[in-house]
Amino acid sequence: MFFGEYSYKVDEKGRIPLPPNFRAQLKDGLVLAKGMGEKCIAVYSIAEWRRLSEKLAEKALTPANLRRLNRAIFGTAFSASFQGQGRIKLPDPLRTYAGIGDTVIVVGANNRVEIWSEDGWKPEITSAEEQASQIIESGV
Amino acid sequence: MFFGEYSYKVDEKGRIPLPPNFRAQLKDGLVLAKGMGEKCIAVYSIAEWRRLSEKLAEKALTPANLRRLNRAIFGTAFSASFQGQGRIKLPDPLRTYAGIGDTVIVVGANNRVEIWSEDGWKPEITSAEEQASQIIESGV
């Protein structure tokens, strides 16, 4: 389970660290993918990613659908691992997709980790908070 | 299992490299075919190709159908292998079919690899992503 919000610098080689307790949960390997629908990078553990992709594949009704789905899911995913002191390299296609410059916001989101650009994160979190408080007001 | 999205240049001799990762999985030989339904080149391992063609043959209901199918599938397929530093030569017919100029996008799509022209890939992936996020919205 992933928690919290952290800010890191992207160094000249495109690397970022992850919070130490995220590392522990991801030590068996991780998968980087496009955040579906949002302009961010999604990080999954191997197990979680497999579970997710299988579940998605079940939803494809036709072979053509399945091909496109595989393209969207696998084509945008990169497996990665920690190098040296626990940093990962952000693949260029994903970095461009998420509009990441030299600072990232790393966010724990329950079953996955999300990596946002500074500019992408601010509007996202404010509207998400708004929505959350509405849901809470309606009774939890 | 094939992952990720990579961009490569086609050199003057019509060769492209494949990601080291993919090479290892295809070292026993590979088959190039037209992407069924899409304007791209599909790359299969020998084993996967055999599995696929057997499956297709089962679906052919009449001998005439089977002949046509065989023509369409085997007639346009090329077996290839890695030469020198791990590059493959793109057969001219397939190259024209996929509209490939001097840059390709190599995409891992689970059980196969796809080779796209730059111009063909962009619209395909955007609509594929749209479709995927719709499926996600409908509840995973």
Add this chain to the structure above:
DNA sequence: TAGCATTGTGGGGAGAAGTGGGGAATTAGG
């Protein structure tokens, strides 16, 4: 308060991988 451990940040260097091109061997066509 002093010292130690952990963690973020920067960078050097060896090796791998992408790119370009020469030349021998094989094939096709006249």
Add this chain to the structure above:
DNA sequence: CCTAATTCCCCACTTCTCCCCACAATGCTA
């Protein structure tokens, strides 16, 4: 049988990746 074109093996250069080490800042401990 000879010539031309294509294929494929090899070599060379450049770029990038990844492993390593170092330093600074922070927080904990004694």
